[in-house]
Amino acid sequence: LxxxxxxxxxxxxxxxxxxxxxxxxxxxxxxxxxxxxxxxxxxxxxxxxxxxxxxxxxxxxxxxxxxxxxxxxxxxxxxxxxxxxxxxxxxxxxxxxxxxxxxxxxxxxxxxxxxxxxxxxxxxxxxSMVAEEDxxxxxxxxxxxxxxxxxxxxxxxxxxxxxxxxxxxxxxxxxxxxxxKSEGGPSGRHWVLDPIDGTKGFLRGGQYAIALALLDEGKVVLGVLGCPNLPLASISNLNGSSSGDQMGALFSATVGCGAEVESLEGSPPQKISVCTIDNPVNASFFESYEGAHTMHDLTGSIAEKLGVQAPPVRIDSQAKYGALARGDGAIYLRFPHKGYKEKIWDHAAGAIVVTEAGGVVTDASGNDLDFSKGRFLDVDTGIIATNKQLMPSLLKSVQEAIKEKSQAPSPL
Ligand SMILES: Nc1ncnc2c1ncn2[C@@H]1O[C@H](COP(=O)(O)O)[C@@H](O)[C@H]1OP(=O)(O)O
Ligand SMILES: [Mg+2]
Ligand SMILES: [Mg+2]
Ligand SMILES: [Mg+2]
Structure with missing residues (x-):
C-alpha cells in the first residue's frame, strides 16, 4: 500500500x-x-x-x-x-x-x-545533509x-x-x-551530496555526476552515482565511446551488498566488479580531464614506475569511480595541487561503489578515507583506487614518486 x-x-x-x-x-x-x-x-x-x-x-x-x-x-x-x-x-x-x-x-x-x-x-x-551549495x-x-x-x-x-x-x-x-548545511561528523546519519560533480565537464558537454551517499556513525553505508553522459555499457576502448548506445549510468552500492549499475530510467540492476588485471603493463589509469586538477609530473612518474604503458584516460568527475568499479579501467589517480582540500561529497559515493565492487580506495599512505571528520577529508597527498591485486605495487610506486618529487630541486 x-x-x-x-x-x-x-x-x-x-x-x-x-x-x-x-x-x-x-x-x-x-x-x-x-x-x-x-x-x-x-x-x-x-x-x-x-x-x-x-x-x-x-x-x-x-x-x-x-x-x-x-x-x-x-x-x-x-x-x-x-x-x-x-x-x-x-x-x-x-x-x-x-x-x-x-x-x-x-x-x-x-x-x-x-x-x-x-x-x-x-x-x-x-x-541531515552535508551538501556543496548554500x-x-x-x-x-x-x-x-x-x-x-x-x-x-x-x-x-x-x-x-x-x-x-x-x-x-x-x-x-x-x-x-x-x-x-549539516557538518556531518562521526555520529548519527547524514546524507552527503555533490549536486553536480565535475562542473567543468558539465559545462563542456562532457562527463559529470550527481553523487549522493549516506553516512551512518561516520561510515559510508550507501552511495549512488548518476552519470547522465556515461554509456550504460562498458567503455570498451577507453575513449569514452562504448559498444552499446544507451547513455546514462546509475551506479549504486550498499555496504556488504556489492555494487550495481542500471540505467537512469531504472532498468534491471546488474552486479559490477572491478577488473582482475594483475600486471600493470596491461593496466590503464583514469585521471581528471581538467589539467589544472592534477599534478601531472607526479601521476606521470607513478605510471612510469608502475610500468603502465597506456596513456591516461581523462574523464571528469566521480564518473571515474563508476567506470573503475565496472572494470572499464584499472587505476584511478587523484593528485590535486598542494593546498587543495578534498571535500567528503567528492568521494563518498564513488568510494563505496568501488569498494563494494571489490576495489580498494586509500590515500597516498594507504590509509582508508575517513568520512567522519566533517565536511573535509584529511588525506595524505592524494587518493588512489584500484583492485586488490594491483594495490600493493601501486602504493609502492606512489610512495616512491612522492619521495622523489619532494627531493627534487624546486624550480626557481
Ligand atoms: N583545483 C582543483 N583541483 C582539484 N579538484 C578540483 C579543483 N577545483 C574543483 N575541483 C573539484 O574536482 C572535482 C572534479 O573532479 P575531476 O577533476 O576529477 O573532474 C569536483 O569535485 C570539482 O568540484 P565541482 O564538484 O564543483 O565540479
Ligand atoms: Mg565535486
Ligand atoms: Mg559540485
Ligand atoms: Mg563546485
Missing part, C-alpha cells in the same frame, strides 16, 4: 497555495494548465522508491537506497535539460553571461530536488531573476516526473538548499 506523502515533515514550508496544481511558466504559451491527475507525462516517473521501502526481510538500508536512486535520477533529469539548453545556445561564449551563473543554477536545482525527494521518501528519523548568493537582491528561473526549472522537472504533487515557492527553494 502506498503511503501518503509525508508533507508535514518537510524541513521547509510549503504554503498550501503552493501545493496542488503546478504552474508551467516556460510551457505556458504552448500548453494550457491541466490537472496533474491526467497530465500526460512526457516520461514515466523514475523508480518507485516508496513501493520498495520497509518490506520485512529487505537488505539493510533498502529504503534509503531506493530513495537515493530516485533522488539522483530526478536531479539528473534537471541536469540533462539544462545541459542540452547550454549546448544548444552559445551561452558560454557570450561575454555578458558568466557560465558560473549557469553552473550555479543547475547546482541549486539539483540539490533542491535531491533534498525534496529524500524528504518525501524517507520518513523515519531526522534529516543559499547565500541566491538571497541577494541581484539574484532575484535567477532564483525565479531556478524555481521554474525545479517545478517543471517535478511536474514532468509526476511523482510528487508539489510546487515550490522561491522561499521553499531557498529553504530546501539550506537543508544541506
Amino acid at each position: 502506498a503511503r501518503n506523502p509525508p508533507r508535514a515533515r518537510l524541513p521547509y514550508p510549503l504554503p498550501s497555495h503552493h501545493l496542488g496544481r503546478p504552474t508551467y511558466r516556460r510551457f505556458a504559451s504552448s500548453a494550457p494548465l491541466r490537472s496533474p491527475l491526467w497530465w500526460p507525462r512526457q516520461a514515466p516517473p523514475l523508480f518507485s522508491a516508496r513501493a520498495m521501502s520497509g518490506s520485512a526481510g529487505s537488505p539493510p538500508y533498502a529504503a534509503e537506497l531506493a530513495a537515493a536512486k530516485k533522488a539522483v535520477a530526478l536531479a539528473a533529469r534537471l541536469c540533462q535539460t539544462v545541459q542540452q539548453e547550454i549546448l544548444q545556445s552559445d551561452i558560454q561564449s557570450k561575454a555578458d553571461k558568466s557560465p558560473v551563473t549557469v553552473a550555479d543554477y543547475v547546482h541549486v536545482g539539483s540539490q533542491v530536488l535531491v533534498s525534496l525527494a529524500l524528504n518525501m521518501e524517507v520518513t523515519s528519523g531526522s534529516f 543559499s547565500e548568493d541566491l538571497r541577494k537582491d541581484s539574484a532575484e531573476e535567477i532564483l525565479e528561473h531556478i524555481t521554474d526549472l525545479v517545478n517543471e522537472t517535478l511536474a514532468e516526473d509526476g511523482s510528487y504533487n508539489i510546487t515550490l515557492s522561491k522561499e521553499g527553494i531557498l529553504s530546501a538548499i539550506d537543508t544541506g
Whole structure:
C-alpha cells in the first residue's frame, strides 16, 4: 500500500497555495494548465522508491537506497535539460553571461530536488545533509531573476516526473538548499551530496555526476552515482565511446551488498566488479580531464614506475569511480595541487561503489578515507583506487614518486 506523502515533515514550508496544481511558466504559451491527475507525462516517473521501502526481510538500508536512486535520477533529469539548453545556445561564449551563473543554477536545482525527494521518501528519523551549495548568493537582491528561473526549472522537472504533487515557492527553494548545511561528523546519519560533480565537464558537454551517499556513525553505508553522459555499457576502448548506445549510468552500492549499475530510467540492476588485471603493463589509469586538477609530473612518474604503458584516460568527475568499479579501467589517480582540500561529497559515493565492487580506495599512505571528520577529508597527498591485486605495487610506486618529487630541486 502506498503511503501518503509525508508533507508535514518537510524541513521547509510549503504554503498550501503552493501545493496542488503546478504552474508551467516556460510551457505556458504552448500548453494550457491541466490537472496533474491526467497530465500526460512526457516520461514515466523514475523508480518507485516508496513501493520498495520497509518490506520485512529487505537488505539493510533498502529504503534509503531506493530513495537515493530516485533522488539522483530526478536531479539528473534537471541536469540533462539544462545541459542540452547550454549546448544548444552559445551561452558560454557570450561575454555578458558568466557560465558560473549557469553552473550555479543547475547546482541549486539539483540539490533542491535531491533534498525534496529524500524528504518525501524517507520518513523515519531526522534529516541531515552535508551538501556543496548554500543559499547565500541566491538571497541577494541581484539574484532575484535567477532564483525565479531556478524555481521554474525545479517545478517543471517535478511536474514532468509526476511523482510528487508539489510546487515550490522561491522561499521553499531557498529553504530546501539550506537543508544541506549539516557538518556531518562521526555520529548519527547524514546524507552527503555533490549536486553536480565535475562542473567543468558539465559545462563542456562532457562527463559529470550527481553523487549522493549516506553516512551512518561516520561510515559510508550507501552511495549512488548518476552519470547522465556515461554509456550504460562498458567503455570498451577507453575513449569514452562504448559498444552499446544507451547513455546514462546509475551506479549504486550498499555496504556488504556489492555494487550495481542500471540505467537512469531504472532498468534491471546488474552486479559490477572491478577488473582482475594483475600486471600493470596491461593496466590503464583514469585521471581528471581538467589539467589544472592534477599534478601531472607526479601521476606521470607513478605510471612510469608502475610500468603502465597506456596513456591516461581523462574523464571528469566521480564518473571515474563508476567506470573503475565496472572494470572499464584499472587505476584511478587523484593528485590535486598542494593546498587543495578534498571535500567528503567528492568521494563518498564513488568510494563505496568501488569498494563494494571489490576495489580498494586509500590515500597516498594507504590509509582508508575517513568520512567522519566533517565536511573535509584529511588525506595524505592524494587518493588512489584500484583492485586488490594491483594495490600493493601501486602504493609502492606512489610512495616512491612522492619521495622523489619532494627531493627534487624546486624550480626557481
Ligand atoms: N583545483 C582543483 N583541483 C582539484 N579538484 C578540483 C579543483 N577545483 C574543483 N575541483 C573539484 O574536482 C572535482 C572534479 O573532479 P575531476 O577533476 O576529477 O573532474 C569536483 O569535485 C570539482 O568540484 P565541482 O564538484 O564543483 O565540479
Ligand atoms: Mg565535486
Ligand atoms: Mg559540485
Ligand atoms: Mg563546485
